Amino acid sequence: MSELEPPGLECLGVGKRFGAVQALDGLTMTLTAGATGLLGANGAGKSTLLRTALGLTRPDAGTVRVLGLDTVRDRAEVRRRVGFMPEHPCLPADMSAQDVCVSLARLRGLGRRDAVRRTSEVLFAVGLEEERRRPVGSYSLGMQQRTKLAQALVHGPDLVLLDEPTSGLDPAGREEMLAIVRRLSTDLGIRVVASSHVLDDIERTCDEVVVLRSGTLAAQRPVVIGHDPSGAVELRVSGDVGAFAAALEPRLVPFGVALSPTAAGDIGLSSSPDAALDAVRDLAGELGVGVERLVPTARGLEDLVVDAMGGGNRG
Numbered sequence: 001m002s003e004l005e006p007p008g009l010e011c012l013g014v015g016k017r018f019g020a021v022q023a024l025d026g027l028t029m030t031l032t033a034g035a036t037g038l039l040g041a042n043g044a045g046k047s048t049l050l051r052t053a054l055g056l057t058r059p060d061a062g063t064v065r066v067l068g069l070d071t072v073r074d075r076a077e078v079r080r081r082v083g084f085m086p087e088h089p090c091l092p093a094d095m096s097a098q099d100v101c102v103s104l105a106r107l108r109g110l111g112r113r114d115a116v117r118r119t120s121e122v123l124f125a126v127g128l129e130e131e132r133r134r135p136v137g138s139y140s141l142g143m144q145q146r147t148k149l150a151q152a153l154v155h156g157p158d159l160v161l162l163d164e165p166t167s168g169l170d171p172a173g174r175e176e177m178l179a180i181v182r183r184l185s186t187d188l189g190i191r192v193v194a195s196s197h198v199l200d201d202i203e204r205t206c207d208e209v210v211v212l213r214s215g216t217l218a219a220q221r222p223v224v225i226g227h228d229p230s231g232a233v234e235l236r237v238s239g240d241v242g243a244f245a246a247a248l249e250p251r252l253v254p255f256g257v258a259l260s261p262t263a264a265g266d267i268g269l270s271s272s273p274d275a276a277l278d279a280v281r282d283l284a285g286e287l288g289v290g291v292e293r294l295v296p297t298a299r300g301l302e303d304l305v306v307d308a309m310g311g312g313n314r315g
């Protein structure tokens with residue numbers, strides 16, 4: 001993926017309310033990785049985000065862009081360049097996988113010959129070429145999931161949005177689906193944004209993980225986190241984080257420690273010599289601010305995710 005390409009997905013202050021529920025709450029983030037996994041508790045806003053990214057749900061506030069396209073203004077182009085695999089059953093039981101894929105490819109603008117050719121390719125890619133003429137209603141759940149994935153790919157999208165692709169699958173079906181999802185970005189160059197409840201699925205198929213909590217961004221990290229020899233730490237304080245960071249910054253200059261905001265809205269310290277940590281505690285004491293957390297940045301992904309998901313949800 002070239003550096004000049006626009007991000008797969010960009011959200012700027014995105015809000016979406018359903019009655020009393022604030023499903024997305026000022027969500028701001030930029031996804032540039034080949035494959036991103038969206039993790040979050042039930043009701044965290046994952047499906048709403050994916051549906052908003054496709055233009056199926058219109059945000060009440062903010063802007064969503066996919067591949068540089070505005071999801072409201074450029075909706076037709078978004079449909080052409082993005083594929084979507086919904087979480088819930090959506091396939092007509094009496095149609096074959098072949099007919100489903102050809103019909104949807106035609107609806108998305110492909111001519112008949114291209115639609116048939118692409119259908120053969122994607123059904124082969126998801127391992128359904130032999131059963132492609134049977135009615136979908138006679139398929140196992142794993143085959144139905146693979147059909148849903150095939151229809152998301154059939155028009156040759158540059159980005160696919162997958163809503164819980166392993167949902168309900170048995171261990172063998174899950175393995176198959178994970179292998180296919182991984183290949184989309186690594187072998188076929190298709191960008192992927194996939195939601196899941198399972199960190200292991202994301203670690204095995206994605207380059208980065210994004211944690212949503214109550215419709216906001218709680219964490220965004222590369223999947224491979226090595227030991228960070230710099231001693232970088234993350235600091236969470238009570239009260240006004242910006243004011244604390246502004247007061248802290250000059251006090252850490254003498255120790256060569258730089259500050260940067262983290263994706264979760266905490267304060268990142270580039271290193272943590274004892275004198276710098278003393279300065280943090282002194283300032284907190286002077287301002288009457290609580291130090292709620294001070295942890296190494298290079299923690300295991302699982303710790304980080306559990307921590308980021310920890311605040312519950314509004315579902």
Ligand SMILES: Nc1ncnc2c1ncn2[C@@H]1O[C@H](COP(=O)(O)OP(=O)(O)OP(=O)(O)O)[C@@H](O)[C@H]1O
Pocket residue numbers: 018019021022023040041042043044045046047048049314315
């Ligand atoms: N069409 C709708 N009408 C009313 N409420 C909705 C609608 N869609 C989503 N919600 C609510 O918005 C919140 C976020 O839902 P969403 O489905 O986006 O979360 P999620 O992270 O995908 O959850 P899950 O993991 O359970 O699928 C939930 O409280 C949900 O009940």
